[in-house]
Amino acid sequence: xxxxxxxxxxxxxxxxxxxxxxxxxxxxxxxxxxxxxxxxxxxxxxxxxxxxxxxxxxxxxxxxxxxxxxxxxxxxxxxxxxxxxxxxxxxxxxxxxxxxxxxxxxxxxxxxxxxxxxxxxxxxxxxxxxxxxxxxxxxxxxxxxxxxxxxxxxxxxxxxxxxxxxxxxxxxxxxxxxxxxxxxxxxxxxxxxxxxxxxxxxxxxxxxxxxxxxxxxxxxxxxxxxxxxxxxxxxxxx
Numbered sequence: 001x002x003x004x005x006x007x008x009x010x011x012x013x014x015x016x017x018x019x020x021x022x023x024x025x026x027x028x029x030x031x032x033x034x035x036x037x038x039x040x041x042x043x044x045x046x047x048x049x050x051x052x053x054x055x056x057x058x059x060x061x062x063x064x065x066x067x068x069x070x071x072x073x074x075x076x077x078x079x080x081x082x083x084x085x086x087x088x089x090x091x092x093x094x095x096x097x098x099x100x101x102x103x104x105x106x107x108x109x110x111x112x113x114x115x116x117x118x119x120x121x122x123x124x125x126x127x128x129x130x131x132x133x134x135x136x137x138x139x140x141x142x143x144x145x146x147x148x149x150x151x152x153x154x155x156x157x158x159x160x161x162x163x164x165x166x167x168x169x170x171x172x173x174x175x176x177x178x179x180x181x182x183x184x185x186x187x188x189x190x191x192x193x194x195x196x197x198x199x200x201x202x203x204x205x206x207x208x209x210x211x212x213x214x215x216x217x218x219x220x221x222x223x224x225x226x227x228x229x230x231x232x233x234x235x236x237x238x
Contacts, residue, residue, distance in 0.1 A: 126157020172219025
């Protein structure tokens, strides 16, 4: 098992302690995370991820990257704005969730950037750049199931991600390919190439239940799959 794969299979509590006073993940069907924030600490969260918070926490909607990124963010399926959470003083506490069955895991961006499909990003702690990247190939953009725009996170910090159902993490060597059913892709490292491949044959296309295309991922890098299909959510708006 590689270091990257091991990191994706458990919460990196040691690294998280550098950013928060406390962290507690609970739940078995639909996990949620409780974060104890430091004074004046600010974190990003997916819009709609707030479950509850105490009176020492404020939040507002902001667009990462400013107005110039608003249109591409809207096209990503995540909505134009994200939730910007700030602790007004010591003892700030916030509970975040994804509002769907599944698990929460973390990724330390010091290992490299991460690209999330719609609904996978939950929160970012630290000096994290939240950007939108375009699928490299037109076929993948329109038929790959993850959409034209994907959410890209880089910098230094911890990203909390959600997978529907359980996670299945694969490490791909350079040139190694993996075919994934539409909706089962949660996230992947920034160096992985994302494309599509036809399932082949009319019977497969119309009666196989997988549609006309599979998502084709080419290494090097890691890929995080989710056991329950999560199709892109469109029209989250502002």
